[in-house]
Amino acid sequence: MKTVAIINLKGGVAKTTTAVSLAELLAEGDKRRKRPGSRVLLFDNDKQGNASRIFGTYEREQEAGACRIIKTGRIAGNIRDTEVENMDIVTCNYFMELAELEIKADTVNTQHGRYKSALGEIDGKYDFCIIDNPPDLGMNVINAMVAADEIIIPVCLDAYSLDGLEELVEQINQIRALNPKTRLAGVLITDYEKSDTSEAAESWIRAKSGCPVFSQKIRHSKKAKDATFYRLTPLHYSIRSGAAQDYKAFAAEYVQKFGGPAAGERS
Structure with a gap:
């Protein structure tokens, strides 16, 4: 199983849209x-x-799967089905704040390797694990980076995003001591x-950032913004939108560059 973390320290750069679109496209496959389809x-x-x-799997009143996993390092019982064929989900909610406080107080057990340990339990059940992360470097994000085989950094072309890119790359280099x-698969x-x-x-960013950059860009799209209001991916809200078509091309570029089941990498 290949684990891919979608990370940026800045909010509003389409981390979640990138994570859910990539996961959905990998699960659906590409007939053309x-x-x-991958698991x-x-x-x-x-x-x-x-x-x-x-x-449609958000849990408001009880601790979500990711919160339990980061506390226990175990994944059993914390995976839910989705309506997308070949795709399951580990959910998250605001109980993560309490979970992080709890593990920070745990000075006996390893704090940073809990996701890696949990995902090791299901290696072979899935082809890909795509991790959507918040715009910070909390213990849950550090756990995601330690568990990741590859990291994708979505960025908007503004000064704030570009300034944060250098800091994030430094953090990725530090994580290599643990993993x-x-x-870094690339900047999107x-x-x-x-x-x-x-x-x-x-x-x-292509010539001087020192980071690999995907050839495909994701165009600004009002349809993509509207999709978030209706709790849909760009592909399900408007398959003909520029953003939806760009994400399809990005998924194809990712698989071409880094492999997948069609390249003989099925676990």
């Missing part, structure tokens, strides 16, 4: 490219629970609108 676990690691809400196999440019400024920013 003769890529079969996917979407892991909601954000206390806001937006990924959980999209798939030497993790790598999101909410793209063509202008002189955005073109200059894109040139800088």
Whole structure:
């Protein structure tokens, strides 16, 4: 099973949209490219629970799966079905705040390797685990990075996002001390609108940031914004929208570059 963490320290850069779109597209496969659907676990690691809400699995009154996993390091009983074929989900909610306080107070057991241990229990059951993360570096995000094989960083082409990119890359390099196999799969440019400024920013990030950057960009799309209101992915809200088509192309680029079941990597 390949674990992919979607991370950025800045909010509003389409982390959740990227995570749910990639998970959904991997699960559905691509008939045109003769890529079969993969077995996917979407892991909601954000206390806001937006990924959980999209798939109708958000739990308000009781502790969600991710909260129990980070406390116990066990995944059994914490996976739920979704209506998407081949895709299951680990949910998250605001109980994550209490869970993080609890594990920070635990000075006996390892704090940073709990997701890695839990996901090890289901290695072979899924082809991919896609982890959606909040815009911070809490213990749950550190756990996600330690568990990840690959990290994808969605960025908007503004100064705040680009400033935070350098700090996040430094954190990824530090995480390699705990997880030497993790790598930065690439930066994904999101909410793209063509202008002189955005073109200059894109040139800088591709040539001078020192980070790999996906060729595919995700265009700004009002349909993608509207989809969040209706708790849908861009593909389910408007398959013909620019963002939906861009995410399809991005998923294809990701699989082409990093492999998957069609490339013989099924667990």
